[in-house]
Amino acid sequence: MTSPASPSSRDFFIAAAALLIAMVGTTLPTPLYAIYQQRLGFDASWLTIIFSIYAAGVIAALLAVGSWSDQLGRRPMLLAGLSMGAISAVxxxxxxxxxxxxxxxxxxxxxxxxxxxxxxxxxxxxxPRSWKNATLMATAANMLGLGLGPLLAGFTSQYLDDPLHLIFYVHLVLLLLAALGIAVIRETVKRPAQLKLGIQKPSVPASVRGVFISASIAGLAGFSVAGLFTSMVPSVMIHIMEARGGLVIGAVIGLFFVASIVGQASLQWLPKSQHMNLGCVGLMLGMISLGLSIATAQLLLLILAGLLAGIGQGMILRSGMGAVTASSPPDQKAAVTSAFFVVLYVSISVPVVAVGFSVQAFGLPHVGEFFASLVALVALLAMLSMKRVQSRQAAVSSAGN
Incomplete structure (x- = not known):
């Protein structure tokens, strides 16, 4: 049960910064894989397995402990998450x-x-109660962290000594600072008299189910794009566009996530009924640009693809997350949010696995063009499905009046 105490701006920013720092660590290795491949001598199929292991870890944690903070409290679980990041860095x-x-x-x-x-x-x-964009802050911290990871690792690997280690030392320091901050923030959950901890089954309360399904359909398309950018784009840049600098690769991938924040922020000036539709249109345009960039080996088209697809993905993430959290019961918010992220991370991993095992058989250009087209089609289907859901809700509302 959430405490009625008034939240402070300090605690709010500390929690957002901790989320950002943790997510930075999840994308740090992306521009380093080319160096690992050269030193360890493994082929592209191993990159698929490495990414799949990451996605499996995300989903396992969401299912195993995703609802625990509703009982144990937010702070203990946040400290556990930061500790897992530190172990990874070590x-x-x-x-x-x-x-x-x-x-x-x-x-x-x-x-x-x-x-x-x-x-x-x-x-x-x-x-703080005066803030109306708390969901934007949460999702923006997540996306900004994902975007900063490859940019920072790309810079240190290209311009500073010890390219495979320096950035992880830096991240360990940041994780320690985040943990110190989390240790002093206010706890928002009151522990029940009897704890009921266990592996979470991906279930959603009936009152949330309609909103959850609608948000998940669009999230499937949005996070499929994120999976393609974090797994396939570095290979496209290296093998098709002959871009070798770690900073350039990190910047292009980072642009997608920064554009996601722009898309999220832009929603406050756009009609709420059109948020999901506009996001799906952005994804489709981005995937068309991605396919053309692969076919023509043009870096500028790839940058445009990251910009358009990122904006679309951001619109979908913020509107979906806002709707899901707003409709969730107070004592089940973390559980429902974790279930939503399970859907998103399944979406981010499936294209990666499929691309990795298809490249050797069909070649990177053909596979890249095919999956760009497929994700554009999924985005179109998500938009059409969303329109049907909105029409059904409007009909029910009219009948009720």
């Missing part, structure tokens, strides 16, 4: 094998799984 500092990369990414997935559900709810609960 593993990356010590590893010199593919097995080490897999274990490091697994713990990174645990960190992301714990933080996404718990920290999103914590940021919203700790927001």
């Amino acid at each position: 593993i990356f500092l010590c590893t010199d094998s593919i097995g080490g990369l897999l274990i490091g990414r697994l713990f990174s997935g645990f960190s992301a799984g714990i933080m996404t559900g718990t920290a999103t709810v914590a940021v919203i609960e700790l927001a």
Whole structure:
């Protein structure tokens, strides 16, 4: 049960910063994979397995402990998420094998799984009452962290010494600062007399189900795009566009996530009934640009694809997350939010696995063009489905009046 005490701005920003720092760690390895491949001698199929291990860790954490903060409290689970990120960073500092990369990414997935559900709810609960954009702050912190990770790692790997280790030392320091901050913020949950902890079954209360399904359909398209950008785009830039600099690769991937924040922020000036539709249109235009960039080997078209697809994905994420959290019962917010993120991370992982195992058979250009077209089609179907849901809700509302 949420405490009625008035939240403070300090606690709100600390929780948002902790979420951002944790999510930075989940994308730090992205521009480093080319170096790992060169030093360890593994092929592109291993990148698929490494990413799949990360997604599996996220989903496992969401299902296993996603609802625990509704009983244990937000702070203990946030500290656990930051600890998982620190373990991942230590593993990356010590590893010199593919097995080490897999274990490091697994713990990174645990960190992301714990933080996404718990920290999103914590940021919203700790927001000052005068703030009307708490959901934007939570989702923006998530996306900005994902975008900063490849940008920072790309810079340190290209311009500073020790390209595979320095950035993880920096991240360990940031995680420690985040943990110190979380230790002093206000707890928003009162523990029940008897704890009931266990593995969460992906269930959603009946009162939330309609909103949840609608948001999940669009989220499927949006996070499929995120999966393609974090897994396929580095290979496209290296092998098709011959872009070798880690900073350039990190900047293009980071642009997608920064554009996501722009898309989220822009919703406050747009009609609420059109939020999902506009997001799906942005995804479709972005995927068309991605397909053309692969076909023509044009970096500018790839940048345009990241910009358009990121804006669309951001619109979908914010509107979907806002609707889901607003309609969830207070004592089930973390559980429902975690269930929503399970859907999103399944969406982000499936395209990665499919691309990885298709490239060797059909070649990167053909696979890239095909999956860009497929995601555009999913976005179109999501938009049409959303319109049907809105029409049905409007009919029910009219009948009730």
